[in-house]
Amino acid sequence: MSCFGGDPNFCPECGNVLPLPGIQDTVRCPRCSFCIPVAEFSGQKIHSTVIFNPVEQSSVVLEDEEDSELKGPVIDRRCSRCNKEGMVYHTRQMRSADEGQTVFFTCIHCRYQEKEDS
Ligand SMILES: [Zn+2]
Numbered sequence: 001m002s003c004f005g006g007d008p009n010f011c012p013e014c015g016n017v018l019p020l021p022g023i024q025d026t027v028r029c030p031r032c033s034f035c036i037p038v039a040e041f042s043g044q045k046i047h048s049t050v051i052f053n054p055v056e057q058s059s060v061v062l063e064d065e066e067d068s069e070l071k072g073p074v075i076d077r078r079c080s081r082c083n084k085e086g087m088v089y090h091t092r093q094m095r096s097a098d099e100g101q102t103v104f105f106t107c108i109h110c111r112y113q114e115k116e117d118s
């Protein structure tokens with residue numbers, strides 16, 4: 001099942017190097033005009049790498065957030081859900097620098113979370 005071992009992809013008919021897939025859903029071999037659906041040779045790789053990793057990563061990130069949620073200075077901000085005062089204040093730098101800093105408020109009573117971009 002691995003006629004197309006890696007990059008670049010070769011034509012299974014004549015062994016010619018295939019052009020990179022463009023906006024069409026097929027790649028045509030320039031030498032023998034053999035036609036290959038793009039999904040057939042890029043789909044396999046996408047399946048094995050994309051499906052598992054994000055699930056694993058996001059569950060790790062969620063655990064960290066859970067921990068840090070209620071550690072921080074408590075300010076007199078009124079929770080818009082339970083209407084009690086007292087929310088933990090913490091900031092987080094977003095990944096890209098031009099997005100700036102985001103301030104998070106977590107209610108110490110009901111754990112409702114609000115965020116504000118600064
Ligand atoms: Zn060919």
Ligand SMILES: [Zn+2]
Nearest residue numbers: 079082107110
């Ligand atoms: Zn609340």
